[in-house]
Amino acid sequence: MSVAGALRRWARGHTEQSRYSPVGIAFHWVMAFLVLFQLGWGYYCSWLTAGGEKLLAYQVHSAVGLPILVLALGRLGWRMMIPGPVNDADKQGWQTQAAYAIHYVFYIAFFGLPLSGWAMWSSIAEPGPLYLAGVVPWPQLPFDQLPLTTRWWIMDIAEDVHLALVIALLAVIPLHVVAALKHHFWDRHDVLRGMLPEIPDAEDPREETKHKPREPRIPQETAPG
Numbered sequence: 001m002s003v004a005g006a007l008r009r010w011a012r013g014h015t016e017q018s019r020y021s022p023v024g025i026a027f028h029w030v031m032a033f034l035v036l037f038q039l040g041w042g043y044y045c046s047w048l049t050a051g052g053e054k055l056l057a058y059q060v061h062s063a064v065g066l067p068i069l070v071l072a073l074g075r076l077g078w079r080m081m082i083p084g085p086v087n088d089a090d091k092q093g094w095q096t097q098a099a100y101a102i103h104y105v106f107y108i109a110f111f112g113l114p115l116s117g118w119a120m121w122s123s124i125a126e127p128g129p130l131y132l133a134g135v136v137p138w139p140q141l142p143f144d145q146l147p148l149t150t151r152w153w154i155m156d157i158a159e160d161v162h163l164a165l166v167i168a169l170l171a172v173i174p175l176h177v178v179a180a181l182k183h184h185f186w187d188r189h190d191v192l193r194g195m196l197p198e199i200p201d202a203e204d205p206r207e208e209t210k211h212k213p214r215e216p217r218i219p220q221e222t223a224p225g
């Protein structure tokens, strides 16, 4: 069996239980954390006055933002190979359509934000070095031979794209989170549960739990004499 076939079979063991695979879950929470951090940190950077501290803050912003581009490529590849689970919330109504539309916005932002950030960084007069996660050197986009006016134009467009995607995220993240909580607490659907790491639960009425409660220990009878 091919590697892709073996991975699909392994992931089906999870998706058939209405759960995302552990790889899908890891992608989700690592990227959710990074994106939320970037939104807060990017906002903080924009308030600093020009100078060394602001530059350093933007270096942190790019070091944390570039891994999102790499993770997005991995996640998209994974998602195209491994279909998501079908869960209680998949009812083909407007809510499912809205959820899919929001997922598309997220994927566009995963690519568009780092790419526009990278373009901004590369279009300034003397771009400083970029590092993936602060350690792996990352190249600049080849804008250094372009006329200055073209570079300003790129900077302008990239800045607009960056801001538009930030606003799009700020609009859809609350909808996504409120919908997840509503399905969990109000409708009692299994959709949020499927995106959380599996926690063995002795009380789980379903058979899927691998954790079995221990038998109570029966004290050994001691032989007389």
Ligand code: HEM
Pocket: 035, 038, 039, 040, 041, 042, 043, 046, 058, 061, 062, 064, 065, 066, 068, 109, 110, 113, 114, 115, 116, 117, 118, 120, 121, 130, 159, 162, 163, 166
């Ligand atoms: C998902 C990843 C990212 C998110 C959520 C994000 C978010 C933000 C936010 C909230 C701001 C402040 C508002 C604004 O001016 O637009 C900002 C500004 C900025 N970001 Fe990002 N960012 C991300 C990735 C990156 C990357 C990878 C880079 C560079 C390689 C970058 C470079 C910049 C720059 C240069 C600015 C200043 C823009 C300006 O002067 O108007 N960003 N970002």
Ligand code: HEM
Pocket: 028, 031, 032, 033, 035, 036, 079, 084, 099, 103, 106, 107, 173, 176, 177, 180, 181, 191, 192, 193, 195
């Ligand atoms: C506390 C916050 C969050 C909760 C409770 C949450 C919950 C969930 C749940 C339950 C799903 C499965 C939905 C379904 O199958 O239709 C999901 C999917 C998804 N979430 Fe979140 N989420 C949160 C934050 C975020 C953030 C901040 C992002 C983006 C930066 C994000 C991006 C996604 C994406 C792209 C999917 C689709 C899964 C895939 O196919 O890759 N989530 N989320």
